[in-house]
Amino acid sequence: MPEWPDLHVLAGAFNERLPGLTIAGAKVFNPIVLRIPVEGALEELVAGKVLGSTDHRGKYLLFHLNGGSTGPDDPAWTGAQLPVWSDTQPPDPAGAQLVVNPMLAGTFQYCPAGEKKPPRTCLAIHLDNGYDLRYIDEKQMGKVYYLPEPGYIRIIPGFAGLGPEANLAAVSAGEFVKKVRARHSDIRNLLTDQEFLAGIGNAYADEILFCARIHPKRPAHSLSTEEADRVYRTIKELFAEAEVEIKSHLAKDLRGKVRHFFKVRGREGELCPVCGTKIVRRTHGLNEMNFCPGCQPAPAGHLY
Ligand SMILES: [Zn+2]
Structure with missing residues (x-):
């Protein structure tokens, strides 16, 4: 996607x-x-x-x-x-x-x-x-x-309700932290909610949370200010890096997806590039998610 x-x-x-x-x-x-x-x-x-x-x-x-x-x-x-x-x-x-x-x-x-x-x-x-x-x-x-x-x-269904652009150009760190910590859904669902931010799907949600070292099932309100701020900065850094990678690997006819730089998405069974733990895949609602159990510790009450 x-x-x-x-x-x-x-x-x-x-x-x-x-x-x-x-x-x-x-x-x-x-x-x-x-x-x-x-x-x-x-x-x-x-x-x-x-x-x-x-x-x-x-x-x-x-x-x-x-x-x-x-x-x-x-x-x-x-x-x-x-x-x-x-x-x-x-x-x-x-x-x-x-x-x-x-x-x-x-x-x-x-x-x-x-x-x-x-x-x-x-x-x-x-x-x-x-x-x-x-x-x-x-x-x-x-x-x-x-x-x-x-x-x-x-x-266009849903278009009028789209949230701010997902690169956060129009959202300050303070605003983002406040909004995240006011929500009860899990952080992964929140990031992929198009009314919260427009443009993040399953793949980037996994990458963002891995790079920010946050378990996808963490309730958004349980994130500390420091953690929510880390998610904010990670989104900005990851998108900037992704833009460079995608631009330099774009096919001549503009077809296809550039995803070689992903660290966890689609990499279940491979070793985490940071801690060496095996990357896992779990179902998440109707979707599947990838994360590193080493870098992204599970919240209390969750087995993974
Ligand atoms: Zn790891």
């Missing part, structure tokens, strides 16, 4: 490639992922639109389409918020958007249109530079929303 660092790097990569390109057409191979709140087929709705910047919000990727705009001099562009990577193609405040929630298995591919289509490709956006922007989803659980204008964002 792509999480905050993955989508952050992807948005940056798209901002280096897409702004200014015109959509020549589109092909839908599997409409099950599509959500279009207006009349018309995706192919007709997007044809002729110009790609602006790409943003992300939590686990959603937002492609801004500047319908009819021709460039930064267009008055419709003024006042738009500039994304991190692009200073040339800000979103048209009245423009359409494609918003993608990749869920468990959605991936993107940016490649020459003639390149063989991967199995489970759901849709391809044809661009005027001869490239395709494809959305592939092996589980077909992701969603691709076409929003005719930004106000339609409210049709």
Whole structure:
């Protein structure tokens, strides 16, 4: 599942490639992922639109389409918020958007249109530079929303309730510590609660808690100020490190996940790089979690 660092790097990569390109057409191979709140087929709705910047919000990727705009001099562009990577193609405040929630298995591919289509490709956006922007989803659980204008964002379930971005750029250490220590859910559930922080899933929750040396089942309110502060700093450090790793290992066509630098996630049975204890896997609600019983001691009453 792509999480905050993955989508952050992807948005940056798209901002280096897409702004200014015109959509020549589109092909839908599997409409099950599509959500279009207006009349018309995706192919007709997007044809002729110009790609602006790409943003992300939590686990959603937002492609801004500047319908009819021709460039930064267009008055419709003024006042738009500039994304991190692009200073040339800000979103048209009245423009359409494609918003993608990749869920468990959605991936993107940016490649020459003639390149063989991967199995489970759901849709391809044809661009005027001869490239395709494809959305592939092996589980077909992701969603691709076409929003005719930004106000339609409210049709996306859960979007309005998203918490602050998970990189904590807008959350101070003091605020974070206070919020964590006021909650009764276990710390892992809290970190993956999108209303608490937007963008952390199972993989990064495991990595954060390992690096912060906190057992995933610890009730959030049982964390000391020092421990909660450690989680805060770990998130910032881990995301900064992840961004560098993901950027430097990103595939040319932008497909795939970069996870080689993970220390516990997916590493059950391997030895902890810090203390040498075997990393374990346990079920956690409907999910599975990995942690090191040596570095992350269990809270009272828990066997692991
Ligand atoms: Zn360990």
